[in-house]
Amino acid sequence: MRIGELSRKSGVSIRMLRFYEAHGLLTPSRTASGYRDYGPDEEEAVIRITLLRAAGMTVPVIRDFLPCALEARGAFEPCDALRMTVRRQIGRVDDRIDSLKRSRAALEAILVQLTLPETRAPAS
Amino acid sequence: MRIGELSRKSGVSIRMLRFYEAHGLLTPSRTASGYRDYGPDEEEAVIRITLLRAAGMTVPVIRDFLPCALEARGAFEPCDALRMTVRRQIGRVDDRIDSLKRSRAALEAILVQLTLPETRAPAS
DNA sequence: ATAGACCGTGACAGCGCTGTCAGGGTCAAG
DNA sequence: CTTGACCCTGACAGCGCTGTCACGGTCTAT
Numbered sequence: 001m002r003i004g005e006l007s008r009k010s011g012v013s014i015r016m017l018r019f020y021e022a023h024g025l026l027t028p029s030r031t032a033s034g035y036r037d038y039g040p041d042e043e044e045a046v047i048r049i050t051l052l053r054a055a056g057m058t059v060p061v062i063r064d065f066l067p068c069a070l071e072a073r074g075a076f077e078p079c080d081a082l083r084m085t086v087r088r089q090i091g092r093v094d095d096r097i098d099s100l101k102r103s104r105a106a107l108e109a110i111l112v113q114l115t116l117p118e119t120r121a122p123a124s
Numbered sequence: 125m126r127i128g129e130l131s132r133k134s135g136v137s138i139r140m141l142r143f144y145e146a147h148g149l150l151t152p153s154r155t156a157s158g159y160r161d162y163g164p165d166e167e168e169a170v171i172r173i174t175l176l177r178a179a180g181m182t183v184p185v186i187r188d189f190l191p192c193a194l195e196a197r198g199a200f201e202p203c204d205a206l207r208m209t210v211r212r213q214i215g216r217v218d219d220r221i222d223s224l225k226r227s228r229a230a231l232e233a234i235l236v237q238l239t240l241p242e243t244r245a246p247a248s
Numbered sequence: 249a250t251a252g253a254c255c256g257t258g259a260c261a262g263c264g265c266t267g268t269c270a271g272g273g274t275c276a277a278g
Numbered sequence: 279c280t281t282g283a284c285c286c287t288g289a290c291a292g293c294g295c296t297g298t299c300a301c302g303g304t305c306t307a308t
Contacts, residue, residue: 004254014255015296033304035255055227058294079238086235093228097221103179104217111210114203128284138285139266157274159285182264 006038010046017046024063025049055093061085130162134170141170148187149173179217185209 007014020026021036026045028036045066052062065082131138144150145160150169152160169190176186189206 002255013296015298018257019295031304033255035304051227051230054223055231056224060294083235083238086231086238090228090231090235093224093231097224097228099178100180100217100221100224103175104214104221106175107179107210107214107217111207111214114207114210126285137266139268142287143265155274157285159274184264 001038001043003036003038006043006046009043010050012046012050020046020049020059023059025059025066055089056096057089125162125167127160127162130167130170133167134174136170136174144170144173144183147183149183149190179213180220181213 001009003014003017006012007017010017012020017026017036021028026038026042026049028038028042031037048066049062052065053059057065065085125133127138127141130136131141134141136144141150141160145152150162150166150173152162152166155161172190173186176189177183181189189209
């Protein structure tokens with residue numbers, strides 16, 4: 001499949017598919033005329049990349065991470081380090097969720113304050 | 125209080141305090157020699173700004189928002205619009221939290237997959 | 249063979265900050 | 279009166295993408 005089709009399927013822009021490739025996340029084969037040719041493997045990889053990115057992982061980190069995530073056998077040592085990376089990332093995600101929850105609460109408080117301004121000067 | 129002290133107190137860098145001012149979020153008075161002079165009001169404002177920013181609001185949005193948040197009386201119409209803004213922002217925060225929860229789950233799944241690669245080839 | 253959709257590369261711009269540096273005043277203490 | 283900490287402005291750089299443009303080749307169908 002060519003880049004346009006994959007883009008439509010995955011929801012990832014053509015620009016970003018090329019960007020991923022430039023950073024070593026994807027390595028599609030090429031047709032005789034130089035067009036990128038993506039297979040089912042690349043399609044799955046894009047899905048994973050999207051997930052990892054939604055979790056806040058940067059492209060360079062995913063680059064180290066992806067080969068291990070795609071096939072877990074044969075790369076014991078790196079995967080050890082990558083398990084750590086993933087655990088740390090989970091921690092960061094948790095922190096971020098907490099932070100957002102606190103922000104949410106703050107926004108709610110502000111909303112109440114905007115809606116009931118009288119409470120500020122009850123008996124003047 | 126001068127900028128360095130406020131920076132230390134608030135945890136916001138000097139750079140950002142000046143940046144906020146440049147964008148109309150803060151308007152400290154100046155000493156005769158041109159130094160910024162922050163009062164308790166500005167100090168509180170910085171706290172609010174930090175909260176709103178943690179909720180994902182951009183500086184321009186906060187700029188419209190802050191006067192209303194600081195004193196709710198005398199600006200009925202804008203506050204109406206701003207209530208909407210806050211509600212929408214709460215929605216965005218909720219979406220983001222959901223997205224992060226999904227990402228978290230995906231990371232957990234990957235972690236399991238990294239930890240138990242045998243499940244891939246149970247009986248070869 | 250020619251239009252129009254699609255692909256290639258490379259480079260530049262913009263987002264919303266955030267740091268840092270340059271060049272130059274201000275102030276309190278010794 | 280000098281030192282060192284602090285402040286001023288303005289400008290440039292970098293983060294990690296993401297869009298867009300320019301210029302040119304490829305493919306499909308008529």
